[in-house]
Amino acid sequence: MTSGADWGARVGAIWAAEWERTERAFAHIAKVLDEAIISIAPENGRAADVGCGVGSTALALAAARPGLCVTGLDLAAPLAAIARSRAALLARHTLGRDDGDRGVDFLVGDAAALLPTLAPLDLIVSRHGVMFFDAPVTSFTSMARAARPGAPLVFSCFRTREENDWAAALDAALGVSPPCTGAYAPGPFGLADRALTENVLAAAGWVDATATRHDVRYVVGAGDDPIADALAFFRRIGPAAAVLAAAAPDERAAIERRIEAALAPRIRDGAVAFTAAIWVWVARAGEPS
Ligand SMILES: C[S@@+](CC[C@H](N)C(=O)[O-])C[C@H]1O[C@@H](n2cnc3c(N)ncnc32)[C@H](O)[C@@H]1O
Numbered sequence: 001m002t003s004g005a006d007w008g009a010r011v012g013a014i015w016a017a018e019w020e021r022t023e024r025a026f027a028h029i030a031k032v033l034d035e036a037i038i039s040i041a042p043e044n045g046r047a048a049d050v051g052c053g054v055g056s057t058a059l060a061l062a063a064a065r066p067g068l069c070v071t072g073l074d075l076a077a078p079l080a081a082i083a084r085s086r087a088a089l090l091a092r093h094t095l096g097r098d099d100g101d102r103g104v105d106f107l108v109g110d111a112a113a114l115l116p117t118l119a120p121l122d123l124i125v126s127r128h129g130v131m132f133f134d135a136p137v138t139s140f141t142s143m144a145r146a147a148r149p150g151a152p153l154v155f156s157c158f159r160t161r162e163e164n165d166w167a168a169a170l171d172a173a174l175g176v177s178p179p180c181t182g183a184y185a186p187g188p189f190g191l192a193d194r195a196l197t198e199n200v201l202a203a204a205g206w207v208d209a210t211a212t213r214h215d216v217r218y219v220v221g222a223g224d225d226p227i228a229d230a231l232a233f234f235r236r237i238g239p240a241a242a243v244l245a246a247a248a249p250d251e252r253a254a255i256e257r258r259i260e261a262a263l264a265p266r267i268r269d270g271a272v273a274f275t276a277a278i279w280v281w282v283a284r285a286g287e288p289s
Pocket of ligand 1: 004007008012022026050051052053054055056057073074075076079109110111112126127128129130132133
């Protein structure tokens with residue numbers, strides 16, 4: 001379980017240190033999500049990227065829709081700081097501007113609290129940033145209230161850990177069987193259950209919700225030693241990180257050997273790759289009740 005409080009502290013700092021590896025892993029998720037977003041994004045108005053991390057989705061949207069004013073929201077200040085420098089770098093390279101203004105900005109805080117300050121929004125997007133709410137109906141309601149009636153919400157999230165072979169491989173290497181309660185728990189698989197997410201969206205005032213399955217490449221290691229690179233990634237990001245950090249040295253070494261053994265068969269073309277099994281959800285804000 002990873003909650004908002006974790007993101008605002010330890011986990012956010014780790015993601016900031018590892019952002020280039022997470023970007024590589026999420027590159028194919030970005031491709032399908034960005035296509036879905038661009039196919040529905042208005043030319044003008046205001047959009048928010050919830051749980052924007054280092055800003056990739058917000059930046060892609062701002063580049064594709066120069067008339068749209070895009071704001072990324074994230075609990076983790078170190079991630080928002082990287083997002084701001086990426087925006088400034090892009091502005092310098094593509095627009096020759098030094099003021100960092102690409103029609104995109106980034107705010108630090110809880111999305112549910114910040115969204116009302118941006119209303120009315122014409123589009124809300126998120127790449128894997130909406131599965132960590134402590135009270136999902138409350139947070140999705142805040143999103144719906146901040147959106148103009150009819151405005152689209154487009155987000156991605158993981159499907160079940162069993163469908164995500166990288167997570168299943170780690171679970172097997174760690175020797176854990178994740179709880180299968182069917183109840184919501186904030187974390188990477190918090191919105192894996194389609195019916196649960198459908199109910200959350202409906203209760204929060206979102207209508208016409210559709211979910212599309214995608215199975216995309218998930219690269220976790222590359223370079224001179226792809227297995228060492230993948231192990232370095234999993235030591236810090238994802239379900240193995242906490243277990244490895246808590247393990248005694250000899251136990252940690254044994255777990256790492258098992259993880260390496262699970263990674264070895266996945267090397268193709270110089271990279272360790274798995275499949276990310278995801279949903280891309282699209283819904284529209286209902287009329288206020
Ligand atoms: C899995 S990361 C995804 C980050 C980014 N969207 C990406 O695709 O790289 C989840 C992000 O959601 C943010 N987050 C979680 N709960 C949040 C909340 N209540 N309000 C704002 N951001 C939140 C975290 O800080 C983290 O950056």
